Amino acid sequence: MPSAFDQSRYQVRLEWGAEGLARLAPADVVVLVDVLTETTVLTDAAARGEAVPAPASLAAAIAAAGEALVLAGSLRNASAVARAALAEQHRRGARTSIAIVPLGEQGRVTVEDQFGAGAVIDALAAIGIDHTSPESAAASEAFRGLRRALRHLLTASGSGQALLDAGRRDEVLAAAEIDAAHVVPVLRDGVFVAD
Incomplete structure (x- = not known):
């Protein structure tokens, strides 16, 4: 039975983390977004033609x-x-339903994953997939409105500051590059491979 929170009436849905994904109506496509850690690493590995076992941190999602x-x-x-x-x-x-799932970090919402989710939703709208939930629309507008400030916002965020303190500034700056990669890591048999 549909619930008020499952976003089943929308093609593009957004909820945070594995728990949020479980609240959504089942989707045909699930996009996991973790801008400063897992998905950026997976994207870079896919660009090099490497297959990467699904990280344990993504297991619940x-x-x-x-x-x-x-x-x-x-x-x-x-x-x-x-x-x-x-x-x-x-x-x-x-018509294919799409769940966008920003993962956050250690149980908290992160600004970088909000922007990453918004970028994907904005790109979907640009190609005509734009029947979005209010949650999805808000993420997309946050991305569009603050797009020019992404490098600064990612380095100033809590997660970004932690990476800068660990000497990983270049990783944060690379993660802020919009559409720098043209590959998509796809989960197949527990392994992410380039699509």
Whole structure:
């Protein structure tokens, strides 16, 4: 039975983390977004043609995705993720539901994952997949409105500051690059591979 929080009436849905994904109506495509850690690493590995076992930190979200096609999205590959979702819709020959799942960090919402989710949603809208939930629309508008300040906002965020303190500034700056990668890590048999 549908609930007020499952966003089933919308094609593009957004909820935070594995718990949030479990609240959503089942989706055909699930996009996991973790801008400063996992999905950026997965995108870079996919660009090099490497297959990467699904990180343990994504296990709960992957389990909550059920039978959905699972993609790893970030600022770096937002448009590529949107094209992969559209290709899945064409392959299926039917309207395809898409759950965008910013993962956050240690149980907290993160600004970088909000922007990454918004970038993917904005890219989906640009190719005509724009029947979005209010949650999705808010993330997209946050990304669009603050796009020019992303480098600063990512380095100033709590997660960004922790990485800067660990000497990983270049990683944070690379994660802020919009559409720098044209590959999409796709989960197949527990391994992320390039699509």
